[in-house]
Amino acid sequence: MSYGVREKNKTERQEMGRRGWRLAGGVALAAAMLMPGAAFGFQLMDTAFARYDGPAGAPCDSKEGLPCDRTPKHLIGAVDPIEWKVIGRGEKATVYRRATQEEMRKNRWKPGTFLVAAPGLYDGTRGARQVKLVVPLADDRVREVSFELAATVKDLEFIERIVLPNSPNREVQSKTLKPTLFEYMNSGHDPRRPRPVKGAWATMVAGTDGGFFATGLADGFEFEAGGPGGWSVEEMPAPGGVAPNPKQVVPVRVMDLGTFGTSQYNNCNGNFASPACNWFCTEMVGVPCTNNPHLDPPPAKHCVDNLDNDGDVTKDAGDMECKPQPAYGDDLHPGFPVRDWESGKSFALFGEGRYCTNYATAEYNPDGTVKGSGNWIHRLTAMGWKTESLMNASLPWTGLTGREKQMRYRAGGCWVFPSMAEAAACNASGTDCPNGYPYNDSGANSANYYGRVWDDVHHAMFVGLKDALHYAQVVHYGGNDVLLSCSAGEAVCCGASLNLLASNAGRGSSVVQYEYSAGAAQCNIAGAPVVSAHEFGHNSGLEHNDTQNYMHTPAFDSPALPAADKNLLLGCMSTWDCPRPSGFRWVAP
Numbered sequence: 001m002s003y004g005v006r007e008k009n010k011t012e013r014q015e016m017g018r019r020g021w022r023l024a025g026g027v028a029l030a031a032a033m034l035m036p037g038a039a040f041g042f043q044l045m046d047t048a049f050a051r052y053d054g055p056a057g058a059p060c061d062s063k064e065g066l067p068c069d070r071t072p073k074h075l076i077g078a079v080d081p082i083e084w085k086v087i088g089r090g091e092k093a094t095v096y097r098r099a100t101q102e103e104m105r106k107n108r109w110k111p112g113t114f115l116v117a118a119p120g121l122y123d124g125t126r127g128a129r130q131v132k133l134v135v136p137l138a139d140d141r142v143r144e145v146s147f148e149l150a151a152t153v154k155d156l157e158f159i160e161r162i163v164l165p166n167s168p169n170r171e172v173q174s175k176t177l178k179p180t181l182f183e184y185m186n187s188g189h190d191p192r193r194p195r196p197v198k199g200a201w202a203t204m205v206a207g208t209d210g211g212f213f214a215t216g217l218a219d220g221f222e223f224e225a226g227g228p229g230g231w232s233v234e235e236m237p238a239p240g241g242v243a244p245n246p247k248q249v250v251p252v253r254v255m256d257l258g259t260f261g262t263s264q265y266n267n268c269n270g271n272f273a274s275p276a277c278n279w280f281c282t283e284m285v286g287v288p289c290t291n292n293p294h295l296d297p298p299p300a301k302h303c304v305d306n307l308d309n310d311g312d313v314t315k316d317a318g319d320m321e322c323k324p325q326p327a328y329g330d331d332l333h334p335g336f337p338v339r340d341w342e343s344g345k346s347f348a349l350f351g352e353g354r355y356c357t358n359y360a361t362a363e364y365n366p367d368g369t370v371k372g373s374g375n376w377i378h379r380l381t382a383m384g385w386k387t388e389s390l391m392n393a394s395l396p397w398t399g400l401t402g403r404e405k406q407m408r409y410r411a412g413g414c415w416v417f418p419s420m421a422e423a424a425a426c427n428a429s430g431t432d433c434p435n436g437y438p439y440n441d442s443g444a445n446s447a448n449y450y451g452r453v454w455d456d457v458h459h460a461m462f463v464g465l466k467d468a469l470h471y472a473q474v475v476h477y478g479g480n481d482v483l484l485s486c487s488a489g490e491a492v493c494c495g496a497s498l499n500l501l502a503s504n505a506g507r508g509s510s511v512v513q514y515e516y517s518a519g520a521a522q523c524n525i526a527g528a529p530v531v532s533a534h535e536f537g538h539n540s541g542l543e544h545n546d547t548q549n550y551m552h553t554p555a556f557d558s559p560a561l562p563a564a565d566k567n568l569l570l571g572c573m574s575t576w577d578c579p580r581p582s583g584f585r586w587v588a589p
Contacts, residue, residue: 084238117244310343320576353423355477384409450506504586
């Protein structure tokens, strides 16, 4: 059945469960399919254990869904602006305008994009206690969103692989990035009463690497903003003859919630009615935004604390989680990765080439070395934190430290190509791919990503990733034309995964669609964390159920997993081999 669409026939659903197979777009799934490997030949994937979630989202223009065209209706057909707008005076003045057609084409921006002079917003990359963003809703109407610093995180790591331009051998520059990250919530947000405050509900992730990603709701519209980037901005006068510094310009995209937008927006609490509200549904009762379980301070390393953290009567080096696992690894990557945790499961998110290139506008120094590359880290982290919070909110750990025995977002990785065209060509046909890139010739078929994400983890560990991982998820970018497909391309989906019984080659892996909004399908950025948690649930052995939570529909009622599912997930979290004991590839027979 489908993620994001209510199952209508319970009898049929129960029969499907007994038979052990699923329907995706009305087509029975095959028991197995041949998947080309990245650097390891061919792999036979256990798609009998695959969980496909298609078609994608709720139908467009339905009460449960979002409009097919997210462009606000009052902006459709608007002519290009001829100057910057100014609202306010002095230091409080806001300088903004709509993006022109040419700017949207050159920067791959979508309709509904405004440009805002927001030099103060970059204060968030230094951990300022308060920052502000102005969200334009029309040529003569703006909404100011104030953010307050909620927490600081210093223990995550990211692996960036950038394909150097004009390199005859498709040379890749790899490096480990460990920025300090800051989580912001809109001022006045109360996690015990999750609802818009003064017309806005928003959150932001910023980092000392100079990037940020903000998203939320403002006066009934969804918005997102991110930077930095080497924008192509046309020269245009502002009142007084002064135009903003292009380096201080932030693109802010405003999106329509559709016919039912007002009621959906006003009811973003309890039983969430709109996919646009999903971005916030992880900030629930019991998971205060100002004290999230994934934030500082982390406890001591649990493999050397002389305690039985997972309650299995073993501790430290005597616990399977802390022992070397010789069955994982290979000649190129010998040994065992660093492990700090005696219980719970660590996961990472890895962007494929198109996702990374779209959100990482690489800048280069004169000698060809990389200078900086956009906000892919902050987008992955925003998604990872909310995925983590959503799963842990359904698992009320009692008597344990805040970071113990949880799903833990630990790392992220990205492959940045010189252009979107090169990234698309490599993904579609394997043309001009860099050495080590795991998703070459993967296309849009979800089955082509399961084992390959572990190849990605493998490569990341070879170039610097130190954290051992149990789960790994590919973040797939579709834009407007490449929708992820399931069942060998026979149905579209927002996500797919292999459950805990699959073969070790792809066990613990999944893929999610980050952005797609065209035709009758919806896979939106706001709903991505819910889909992500849904697929990790399948990785842990969970199935679809009738309770409204992340394992069924976008609407859910706080931490309410059925008892059997809860026990299954709890058991998986505290068992050393569910679904895998390290981020290395399984090499034992």
